[in-house]
Amino acid sequence: MSELIHEGSHVIDNLLEFELRIAGKTEREVMQQIGNNWQQERRAYFYERQFQAATGMKLDFDKISELKIHIEKYYSQD
DSSP: OHHHHHHHHHHHHHHHHHHHHHTTOOHHHHHHHHOOHHHHHHHHHHHHHHHHHHTTOOOSOSSHHHHHHHHHHHSOOO
16 A cells, blocks of 8 residues: 555656646756656655554655665666
């Protein structure tokens, strides 16, 4: 279930990006709203972690700093 939270966050980002592009926003304006890949992943993992904590699930990452290290190791920034 927590994976749905994570991926759902990406869906929300993608819908927002689509709406911004349809509205004629520039690449810079789009990036200011949704952020780069690392920012999007941080947001998705953060919401996933929040869900895990709220439902008593085992946390994938005990500390936010571990989450950040994971993202920077396994995801490209852009």
